[in-house]
Amino acid sequence: MVTVSENTLTQSDKMRSLILWFDEVGIADIPLVGGKNASLGEMIQQLTPQGVNVPTGFATTAYAYRYFIESAGLEAKLRQLFADLDVEDVKNLQVRGKKARSLLMHTPFPVELRDAIASAYLKLCEQYNPDTDVAVRSSATAEDLPDASFAGQQESYLNVVSVEGVLAACHRCFASLFTDRAISYRHTKGFDHFSIALAVGVQKMVRSDLATSGVMFSIDTETGFKDAALITAAYGLGENVVQGTVNPDEYYVFKPTLKTGFSPIIDKKLGSKELKMIYDDGSKFTKNVAVSSTEQSKFALSDAEILQLAHWACLIEDHYGQTHGNYSPMDIEWAKDGITNQLFIVQARPETVQSQKIANILRSYHFVKTDKKAKSPHPLVTGRAIGEAISQGQVKLILNVNNIEQFQAGDVLVTERTDPDWEPIMKRASAIITNSGGRTCHAAIIARELGVPAIVGCNNATTILKTGQEVTISCAEGDEGKVYPGLLPFEVKEVLLENLPRTRTQILMNVGNPQEALSLSAIPNDGVGLARTEFIIANQIQVHPMALIHFEKLEDEFVKTKIKQLTALYDHKPQYFVDKLAQGIGRIAAAFYPKPVIVRMSDFKSNEYANLLGGQQFEPQEENPMLGWRGASRYYDPGYQEAFALECQSIKRVRDEMGLTNLIPMIPFCRTPNEGRLVLAEMAKNDLKQGVNNLQVYVMCELPSNVIMADEFAEVFDGFSIGSNDLTQLTLGLDRDSSLVAWLFDERSPAVKRMVTMAIASAKKNHRKIGICGQAPSDYPEFAQFLVEQGIDSISLNPDSVLKTLLEIAKVEQNHVDN
Numbered sequence: 001m002v003t004v005s006e007n008t009l010t011q012s013d014k015m016r017s018l019i020l021w022f023d024e025v026g027i028a029d030i031p032l033v034g035g036k037n038a039s040l041g042e043m044i045q046q047l048t049p050q051g052v053n054v055p056t057g058f059a060t061t062a063y064a065y066r067y068f069i070e071s072a073g074l075e076a077k078l079r080q081l082f083a084d085l086d087v088e089d090v091k092n093l094q095v096r097g098k099k100a101r102s103l104l105m106h107t108p109f110p111v112e113l114r115d116a117i118a119s120a121y122l123k124l125c126e127q128y129n130p131d132t133d134v135a136v137r138s139s140a141t142a143e144d145l146p147d148a149s150f151a152g153q154q155e156s157y158l159n160v161v162s163v164e165g166v167l168a169a170c171h172r173c174f175a176s177l178f179t180d181r182a183i184s185y186r187h188t189k190g191f192d193h194f195s196i197a198l199a200v201g202v203q204k205m206v207r208s209d210l211a212t213s214g215v216m217f218s219i220d221t222e223t224g225f226k227d228a229a230l231i232t233a234a235y236g237l238g239e240n241v242v243q244g245t246v247n248p249d250e251y252y253v254f255k256p257t258l259k260t261g262f263s264p265i266i267d268k269k270l271g272s273k274e275l276k277m278i279y280d281d282g283s284k285f286t287k288n289v290a291v292s293s294t295e296q297s298k299f300a301l302s303d304a305e306i307l308q309l310a311h312w313a314c315l316i317e318d319h320y321g322q323t324h325g326n327y328s329p330m331d332i333e334w335a336k337d338g339i340t341n342q343l344f345i346v347q348a349r350p351e352t353v354q355s356q357k358i359a360n361i362l363r364s365y366h367f368v369k370t371d372k373k374a375k376s377p378h379p380l381v382t383g384r385a386i387g388e389a390i391s392q393g394q395v396k397l398i399l400n401v402n403n404i405e406q407f408q409a410g411d412v413l414v415t416e417r418t419d420p421d422w423e424p425i426m427k428r429a430s431a432i433i434t435n436s437g438g439r440t441c442h443a444a445i446i447a448r449e450l451g452v453p454a455i456v457g458c459n460n461a462t463t464i465l466k467t468g469q470e471v472t473i474s475c476a477e478g479d480e481g482k483v484y485p486g487l488l489p490f491e492v493k494e495v496l497l498e499n500l501p502r503t504r505t506q507i508l509m510n511v512g513n514p515q516e517a518l519s520l521s522a523i524p525n526d527g528v529g530l531a532r533t534e535f536i537i538a539n540q541i542q543v544h545p546m547a548l549i550h551f552e553k554l555e556d557e558f559v560k561t562k563i564k565q566l567t568a569l570y571d572h573k574p575q576y577f578v579d580k581l582a583q584g585i586g587r588i589a590a591a592f593y594p595k596p597v598i599v600r601m602s603d604f605k606s607n608e609y610a611n612l613l614g615g616q617q618f619e620p621q622e623e624n625p626m627l628g629w630r631g632a633s634r635y636y637d638p639g640y641q642e643a644f645a646l647e648c649q650s651i652k653r654v655r656d657e658m659g660l661t662n663l664i665p666m667i668p669f670c671r672t673p674n675e676g677r678l679v680l681a682e683m684a685k686n687d688l689k690q691g692v693n694n695l696q697v698y699v700m701c702e703l704p705s706n707v708i709m710a711d712e713f714a715e716v717f718d719g720f721s722i723g724s725n726d727l728t729q730l731t732l733g734l735d736r737d738s739s740l741v742a743w744l745f746d747e748r749s750p751a752v753k754r755m756v757t758m759a760i761a762s763a764k765k766n767h768r769k770i771g772i773c774g775q776a777p778s779d780y781p782e783f784a785q786f787l788v789e790q791g792i793d794s795i796s797l798n799p800d801s802v803l804k805t806l807l808e809i810a811k812v813e814q815n816h817v818d819n
Contacts (some may be wrong), residue, residue: 017218018064018116022057022203027323033059034199039348044593046319052312052343055328057134057203060170060290062141064113065197066175072107075194075474078178082193087184090405100178105175109171116195117170121202131161133205133279136169137800138176141197147311154182154198157206158237158277159285164204173200173769181420188427206346209278209340212300213238214248215440216309217351218255218317219329220473221448222388224354225518226329228266229253233300235291236276238333244417244437244444245288247271247384247457249300252680254590254658255309260660263305266577266586267514270569271438271457272296297364297568299337303706305509308343309334316348329354348755353448360497362522365390365476366800367707375483381433381465383458385474385481386444388519389454392472392492393430410505412473414465417445426450431473433461433483454479478515488659491527495803500524505787506794508598509802513539517591524806527595527662528719529589529796530773533647533675535600536584538612541577542566545643547614548573558767559614574646581650582658589660592615596662598721598773598796601647603668605630629699631669636678648686654736655693666698671705675714690718701770702726707755710762720763721796724774728752747776748783760790769793777801781808788812 014020014032025041033041037059068076081099086092086797088137109117125132138154157169175183177198186193206213214233219226234241234248241248248271254264264723273296277292277442279288299311314334320328333347333562365388367376396411401421407413408505409428415435425449426432426443434443437456447454453475455461465471465483472488475481494630509528513518514536537545543563547554551573554560567576589597605625609615618639622628635638654660664687668674676699680690683697690697699706699713702723710720724747729736731752736745746752756772763770777784778801787795788809 003062012336016526017061018062018067019120020059020061022059025059031063031141032063034062034141034346036139036200037199037350040201040203042315043345047315047356050315052315053342055206055346056205057201057774058769059139059202060117063244064176064196065199068109068113071110072101072311077103079194082462082566085183086511087187087424089127091105091182092178093424097178097180101175104175104178105171109167112497116580121163121166124202124204128204132167133159135203135205135295136160136166136173137203138173139201140177141199145364146695154179159279166741170200176764179420181423181510184424195333197685203341203346206335206344207337207339208335209237211336211341214241216332216334217329217440218312218313218332219351219354220518221354221444222386222486222516223522224357225521226327227254227255227590227593228650229313230439231306231309232274232438234271234273234299235295236278238287238335240275240277240288240570241438241440241712242333242442242547243419244434244456246275247274247436248273248438250438251301252308252587253306254593254660255310255314256309256593257659258310258598259314260659261306262657264586264588264590264658264660265303266658268299270299271717272298273300283591287420303337305343312345316345320350328372344784362495362497364493368491370489373419375402377486377488379482379484380471381455381456381458381461381483383461383481384431384439385479386454386456387451387475388438388446388454389430390472390476392470395471396468397462397467399462411760412471416462417441417698418446421700426452431458433458433465433473435461436458440686455483461814476515499525500806503809504804504813505792505809506771507802507806507809508771508794508796510796510798511588514587517588521591523593523799523802524596527801528592528597528793529771530601531585531587531597533581533600533639536581537602540584541580542613543577544609544612544615544618545574545577545646546640547624548577549642554614555617563613577646578649578653582653585650586654586658586660589654589663593660593663594662596664598664598666599651600666600668601635603631606671626737632667632675632679633671636682646683648683652686652797654686655695655802664696664698666700667717668700668723669702669726670699671703673709674711676713680716703730704755707759710759711766714763714766714768719769719803720733720759722756722759724752724772724773724776727755727774731755747774748780753786756787757790760792764791771796781805785812
């Protein structure tokens, strides 16, 4: 037996060491020190030279655990205890778990093990200071595997000091190999209780109690999108984020352009962060205290810190990918030291859900409308969506883990938050809803692993939802999860992606909601033919841009107060518009990068602009807004010029700062070529110059003048996109919003088709790209066929029409070849 190892030890000596230092182990040593400790050692050895900060420490070994079990003859007693174990019987599980833990806790450590732990801790104190504060964390030899996380199955203890404190915490960690949740999890995953050993990591604490901490993934946890890093952050020690006690901030960073030197923060969401865990000077190791409203209303990380963490996530993911010889997305815990202001990585393990999914099957969930005129029901509760499924069942409200035996298979679990003690019933739930927590909390991680839809961070679920109530849970509508009353009809579609045909005609998508972009990018596509800025402005910004520019001149005090609340983080109000629009556009551009993403500049009509907060003061009353002050005519007009400058700043940020040069701005409702030149001049004033940094500018082909003068428009713009909705109404001379003439509105009209034919022919003659982004090809397969026959370059479709239209287009193209 070797009590405390030295660097000169052979592998056989390491296998018989009671203690190993982190810098002596690597990822190959999981059988010796468990996944958590092996990973820390791997990062200290391999990634510290690349600038990744990892706190040092040591581990008790699997050999030490087995020495403890064997020397006291505990295995035979445990086997006898588990002879009639039934993990489906909650009471049976609880009784046996409690007896197993008691057996280990009442068995003292062998003296050699006590001495080895004490000696190693005192060495750590020599390096830092007497009674150094450490984290003591369990690390099972079967945890942090690519297909089984064992996350949170065993105990961890923070702010542990003194030799006796460390020894006691290590003893409790050993006993925690037999927590109810750990026993249940091993049984579910098919692991033998006695083939797994427990190592313990003793690591120097990072003083995040004085700063911030959180979790990050090198993959989007819900969609499996590989090119985004998701970072969560809250104040204080990281246990609150992991356990779901708080709703943290969330940040998304686009990895490909981050690696080439850009700053692509494509999304930032402010969390409530109501509590922070700090050191407790009393008998407990830590305690939670309230966070001031001022701190809650601020982001916990600066942009520079967000980018630094995302850079480390890339380094860690790339290193483990090379080590394992395959793509290895990672689940990483980080902490910021409030004394030194340095960031640290305190854990890294393989992501175990998205990395294991079968990539060639596209599964999607959709509500089925039995009455197309009926309005969608209003959700009872909303929160963060976990997964992308829809589920339903009866609510079972349980606030105390001691009452979990009341839970029936198929119930919808509603509670404040979960921890590993809830896992025996979580696997039987049809859905999980919690008041607190973010995407990286315990409830979210386990729900993903079980394939159960969950909605976390709802705040009020336990007061709104009642036991026995029938509800439908939807995680299929973007980032926001929704709980609807009743059992709503829905369908599940599965598509095998392996044998889909490739078409000459490019298949693009119409995308409005940035929150759906990462998910939609999994549908086979050639890019985005229409990204609508109006959706972002109406839903995420909500304020008229001129009201932000002239905030102090606003006349309506109620509106002014509302805008002040929305822009609380901003002293300079217009920056709110630029940031939100850039993040929305950037998220869409990132989701489909490097494929083209055509973003239409704002095309609200004056009555729609007036509905934005503060809009009434800046918009005229028009008799026919459909044909009035909209699109290009606004951009150079003194009444909107300043607002258009904000739109340009957003586009410039996405292209120049985020590095997403696949973004192509498009000008709507441009009546004349000269008007097009005025708009381009306005863009150039705002440093968006056509041709610079490969900037192309497209124009909507939606007016008869765009078709008739296509040759002249081709001299101004780099490409066309046919807007079949406006082109139809203006060709046929009808108002598409009028129910009196709605029956005459038909894109398949010979007049409209003749206009489309002319537009395509003119674009081809002038060597300009031309596509279509209107509704017609999504609704009418025969119209899509007509477009292909005319030789159109691309067809942009609503996401739910992509696959069926793709197959139709492939047939048409094949018929052309055959004939």
